[in-house]
Amino acid sequence: MADSYSEGRTGDGEYQEQFLNDKTLRRLGAAVAGLFTLAVGGFIAAIIFTQVDFELFVEIIHPQFVNAFLRVLGIVLLGSLLSVTAGIFVGLGRVSNTRFTNTVATAYVEFFRGTPLLFQLLVIFVGIPAFWPPGQFPISNWQYPTAIIGLTLNHAAYVGEAVRGGIDAVPEGQMEAARSLGMSYVQGMREVVLPQAWRNALAAIGNDQVILVKDTSLLTVIAIPELISAFRNVNSTTFDPWTPIILVAIAYLMITIPLGKIVNHLEARADWGGDRR
Amino acid sequence: MSLLEFDEVDKYFGETHVLKDVDLNVEEGEVCVIIGPSGSGKSTLLRCANRLEEIQGGEIRLEGQSISAADADINRLRQRIGMVFQSFNLFPHKTARENVTLAPTKVKGLKEGDAERRADELLDRVGLGAQSNSYPNQLSGGQQQRVAIARALAMDPHVMLFDEVTSALDPELVGEVLDVMHDLAEEGMTMLVVTHEMGFAREVGDRIVLMADGKVVEDSPPEVFFENPKTDRGKQFLSKLL
Ligand SMILES: Nc1ncnc2c1ncn2[C@@H]1O[C@H](COP(=O)(O)OP(=O)(O)OP(=O)(O)O)[C@@H](O)[C@H]1O
Ligand SMILES: [Mg+2]
Numbered sequence: 001m002a003d004s005y006s007e008g009r010t011g012d013g014e015y016q017e018q019f020l021n022d023k024t025l026r027r028l029g030a031a032v033a034g035l036f037t038l039a040v041g042g043f044i045a046a047i048i049f050t051q052v053d054f055e056l057f058v059e060i061i062h063p064q065f066v067n068a069f070l071r072v073l074g075i076v077l078l079g080s081l082l083s084v085t086a087g088i089f090v091g092l093g094r095v096s097n098t099r100f101t102n103t104v105a106t107a108y109v110e111f112f113r114g115t116p117l118l119f120q121l122l123v124i125f126v127g128i129p130a131f132w133p134p135g136q137f138p139i140s141n142w143q144y145p146t147a148i149i150g151l152t153l154n155h156a157a158y159v160g161e162a163v164r165g166g167i168d169a170v171p172e173g174q175m176e177a178a179r180s181l182g183m184s185y186v187q188g189m190r191e192v193v194l195p196q197a198w199r200n201a202l203a204a205i206g207n208d209q210v211i212l213v214k215d216t217s218l219l220t221v222i223a224i225p226e227l228i229s230a231f232r233n234v235n236s237t238t239f240d241p242w243t244p245i246i247l248v249a250i251a252y253l254m255i256t257i258p259l260g261k262i263v264n265h266l267e268a269r270a271d272w273g274g275d276r277r
Numbered sequence: 278m279s280l281l282e283f284d285e286v287d288k289y290f291g292e293t294h295v296l297k298d299v300d301l302n303v304e305e306g307e308v309c310v311i312i313g314p315s316g317s318g319k320s321t322l323l324r325c326a327n328r329l330e331e332i333q334g335g336e337i338r339l340e341g342q343s344i345s346a347a348d349a350d351i352n353r354l355r356q357r358i359g360m361v362f363q364s365f366n367l368f369p370h371k372t373a374r375e376n377v378t379l380a381p382t383k384v385k386g387l388k389e390g391d392a393e394r395r396a397d398e399l400l401d402r403v404g405l406g407a408q409s410n411s412y413p414n415q416l417s418g419g420q421q422q423r424v425a426i427a428r429a430l431a432m433d434p435h436v437m438l439f440d441e442v443t444s445a446l447d448p449e450l451v452g453e454v455l456d457v458m459h460d461l462a463e464e465g466m467t468m469l470v471v472t473h474e475m476g477f478a479r480e481v482g483d484r485i486v487l488m489a490d491g492k493v494v495e496d497s498p499p500e501v502f503f504e505n506p507k508t509d510r511g512k513q514f515l516s517k518l519l
Binding site: 171173174176177178179180181182183184187191192195196199270272273274 | 327329352353355356358359360362364366367368369370371372379380383384411412413414415425428429432
């Protein structure tokens with residue numbers, strides 16, 4: 001295409017043809033990517049061979065990092081399940097024709113997207129127990145319920161917006177077809193609109209859930225021994241930064257990379273006979 | 278009592294008066310073809326007939342029961358009114374067969390197996406017996422529209438509404454859809470058909486209803502309408518066709 005397009009041109013056109021055609025661009029891209037890989041790969045190799053203390057690595061991996069990893073994984077699994085479920089209802093509220101429902105859902109999203117998660121965690125962590133007289137708060141280890149509630153409330157707002165976008169992208173004719181067959185609004189939503197909205201929203205929901213994983217790093221502030229806490233622990237006693245940094249990176253990637261794969265798999269499954277619309 | 282009755286129906290979109298005092302009775306077994314210039318209110322009339330649009334005056338009745346009343350059981354009434362849209366509106370996440378079985382199982386509580394047998398029968402009838410496991414985007418426009426007709430028939434409607442169901446199709450695919458509608462008419466289905474296909478209107482229609490500016494301006498048998506229209510609007514419309 002590029003060749004025939006620039007055919008018959010003179011001056012600047014020919015100049016571009018020679019120096020910026022598709023092939024050179026592709027080669028340039030590959031060269032930049034290659035250099036980048038070399039630089040990063042070299043850097044990581046240098047760190048591993050000069051900075052990482054393998055004895056320490058083995059010593060801290062178990063139980064400290066394994067426990068932190070499992071704790072984060074558990075919080076992520078529960079937070080994901082709850083925030084996606086709640087988010088679907090937030091999204092439904094956002095598209096509701098009932099003024100009241102719509103306003104409440106909008107206010108919810110505005111608040112939870114408009115304030116930092118860290119602030120929300122603190123409100124729950126120190127604000128709620130303040131309703132009881134000092135020392136009387138009945139729930140021990142309140143930091144864990146705080147983590148789940150905070151992550152769920154916060155990410156339900158983002159998932160809700162993704163779901164709303166997904167529903168908006170479903171043509172109106174779909175609900176009309178469902179209704180004209182005698183289905184109720186709820187049946188039309190459940191059987192026809194939501195499955196399509198879900199596919200439309202999957203990528204955005206997946207992005208948000210990756211952020212949820214990374215947001216668990218904030219839980220160090222409410223004294224949950226997660227991965228960042230584990231790093232600080234090791235670093236402050238051994239003064240070795242790189243050994244625990246490498247472990248933290250591995251641990252997060254062990255969650256976020258499979259999560260991306262799961263989202264890809266779900267997207268591929270919702271293919272419905274080939275070519276996406 | 279006619280099967281479907283429009284009784285002094287008024288419809289507004291905001292300030293625009295789209296249906297003006299429309300009276301129209303469709304008898305059982307009749308094929309009533311509605312024609313008219315763009316914007317005359319044909320689609321709106323059809324959409325009011327199954328309450329996809331609300332009316333502001335008059336009444337619409339199916340077999341004597343009000344469709345437009347505030348307390349009408351619309352989900353129940355709609356089961357007796359099949360609708361086929363210009364843009365098919367098939368459910369893309371469901372196969373042809375699933376498109377047809379969805380409403381019978383969810384709305385009528387039909388058993389999965391029974392609904393599937395019936396769906397295959399209907400798909401056979403519209404010439405798509407071999408495509409029942411295909412998804413809509415694996416089908417041509419003409420095939421999709423025939424699935425949409427089968428889907429509407431699966432609810433055993435007493436009347437079928439067709440809104441320019443061939444307008445979105447490539448010319449070579451129009452015939453296969455019109456053939457299915459022709460067969461339906463011959464089997465005695467009551468049909469209210471908006472179309473620009475004058476050949477079809479003439480051959481299959483029992484009545485031609487001409488709409489203009491939200492009003493019914495002529496209502497004649499096809500041989501009268503196409504040979505010697507009763508009204509000036511009818512004559513005008515015909516002269517523009519040629
Ligand atoms: N949702 C809507 N909101 C506002 N106005 C509308 C809406 N739908 C239709 N109208 C207006 O109502 C009038 C009748 O429209 P309608 O679609 O019923 O015409 P039609 O006879 O079906 O035309 P066509 O042959 O182009 O399909 C038009 O003036 C149109 O602009
Ligand atoms: Mg129309």
